[in-house]
Amino acid sequence: MSTTLTHHDPGTGSGPDTGTGTDDQEAAAPHAHPSGPPGERPSRSSAARRLLGLAGAGLTRTVAVLVLLALWETAPRIGLADRVFLPPFSEVAVAWWELLADGQLWDDARASLVRSLSGFGLAVALAVPLGLLIGWYKRVADLLGPLLEVFRNTAALALLPVFVLLLGIGETSKVSIVLYACTWPVLLNTISAVRTVDPTLLKLAQSMDLPPWRLFQKVILPASVPAVFTGIRLAGGTAILVLVAAEMVGAKAGLGFLINNSQFNFAIPQMYAGILTVSALGVAFNQFLVALERRFTSWRTAA
Incomplete structure (x- = not known):
């Protein structure tokens, strides 16, 4: 025959006759969420607020473009603009789709x-290393500075005839x-x-006796990345x-050729379709560079 011993602690009131377990359950019961897990409603409301915020931001960014397209559509139809030289946007969209369907737009866009x-x-690949050298080494800046001043003040389109004469009208001149x-x-x-890196960072790095290549790796390059990407986006x-x-000067394919050729043939909707394609490619390329910049400067945006 076995005997079961029940330990009773008078200080806690947990004995069999105290009834505190039932009281504790009743006290805790009102804190339970009546309709599901405690975090379900806050998470749903925060998700809804996030979606509304994204929708509002998207509407704010597109409202000006939509207004411009609406004006473009209505101005020629009500006589505010000559429909021959500025066709409605719907006609331009139809011309764009026709160019895309027959493959001409894709071929020209790919060539460009x-x-x-x-x-x-x-x-x-050429300018970033050269800029780092010129910005950091004074002798290199003194050597190349006058030459750079001459060429950077010469517009690229002003040199286009020179490139065509020296390199021909093929691909080499256009890439050059x-x-x-x-x-x-x-x-x-x-x-x-490079020249505007915080001097305090340089002094701290030099006080640690870092070799020049480590100084470039740990201080100069990270501090220079945002400004370098600004130049890259401008170049894009x-x-x-x-x-x-x-491509308007001498080419048999490309968006510039499409725009110029459409103008000569008085195909005005096709001309505007080419212009819109150039704008769309520019916006897409810029957004790609912005995303790439955020990737390389994640330490800066997170701060």
């Missing part, structure tokens, strides 16, 4: 993108003119970024604009 991205990539035009925003912003817009102008 290959040329502009080639020149842009070469400019970034984009390379020339894109080099200066990247180069000048990189030089400025320049690449497409300069290329379109170059």
